[in-house]
Structure formats: structure tokens, C-alpha cells
Amino acid sequence: MPSGGVAGLDHRASGLSAVSVAAVAAAGTAKSVDGAFHNHDRKLQPQQQQQQQAQHAQPHGVSAIKEIGFGSVAGMVAKVFEYPFDTIKVRLQAQPNVYSGPLNCFRAGLGQDGFLGFYRGMSAPLFGAAVENSSLFVSVR
Numbered sequence: 001m002p003s004g005g006v007a008g009l010d011h012r013a014s015g016l017s018a019v020s021v022a023a024v025a026a027a028g029t030a031k032s033v034d035g036a037f038h039n040h041d042r043k044l045q046p047q048q049q050q051q052q053q054a055q056h057a058q059p060h061g062v063s064a065i066k067e068i069g070f071g072s073v074a075g076m077v078a079k080v081f082e083y084p085f086d087t088i089k090v091r092l093q094a095q096p097n098v099y100s101g102p103l104n105c106f107r108a109g110l111g112q113d114g115f116l117g118f119y120r121g122m123s124a125p126l127f128g129a130a131v132e133n134s135s136l137f138v139s140v141r
Contacts, residue, residue, distance in 0.1 A: 067137040075133030079126050084118035 088105050091098075099105040109117055 071137030
């Protein structure tokens with residue numbers, strides 16, 4: 001096995017992380033769910049579509065509230081999936097001589113604290129992810 005870990009990847013290296021991958025996946029899921037509700041409009045004739053839009057026109061504030069809700073959910077879902085990986089990464093960085101690698105760190109943490117130990121201290125990052133993603137969703141639309 002390469003000296004830097006699995007396929008030569010060092011657990012201390014920066015770059016694409018589980019955080020960014022999970023956030024992008026959750027954001028795309030939330031956007032596709034929103035799009036699924038509006039796909040039926042594309043199948044209508046132009047005149048019917050205009051009537052439909054006039055009937056279902058939402059004030060600007062309602063659209064922003066939906067974006068805030070979808071963004072918050074996307075951020076929290078991403079954080080739930082990402083947080084155990086982040087916990088392992090932080091333990092490896094804080095105690096580099098204690099663990100031989102990510103799998104060793106996972107096994108040791110599982111043995112000491114159980115699976116829920118990987119989620120300890122998650123409330124503040126969960127709130128932060130919700131606020132961050134909701135503001136991104138509102139600003140990008």
C-alpha cells in the first residue's frame with residue numbers, strides 16, 4: 001500500500017472533502033425535489049400554462065421562504081452524513097501519533113464511544129449548515 005494511505009491519499013491533505021461532496025449532493029436533491037413539483041407545467045399548452053401561472057403566482061416572499069426551507073434541510077442532511085467523517089478527520093489531525101489511519105481511528109472511536117460518539121457536539125454545526133445553505137439558496141436564485 002502507498003505510504004500516504006489508501007491510493008496515496010493522505011488523511012491530512014486538503015482538497016475536495018466529504019463536506020463539499022455531501023453539501024452539493026443535498027443541495028441538488030432539494031432543488032430536484034422543488035423542480036419535480038413544477039415539471040407538470042412544462043407539459044401544458046402555452047395558453048394553459050399562462051393561465052396556470054397566473055393562478056399559482058406566488059409573491060416574492062413565499063418563494064424566498066421556500067428557498068430558505070429547502071436550503072436549511074439540504075444543509076442539515078449534508079451535515080448528518082458528513083459529520084462522522086469530519087470527526088475522524090479532526091481526531092487524526094489533533095492526535096496524529098495515536099492512530100495509524102482513518103480506519104484505526106474509526107474502530108477506536110466506535111469501541112470507546114459507540115456510533116453516536118461520532119455525532120457528539122453536532123448541534124452548533126447543524127445550525128450553522130442550515131443557515132449557510134439557506135442563505136446560499138436564497139442568494140443564488
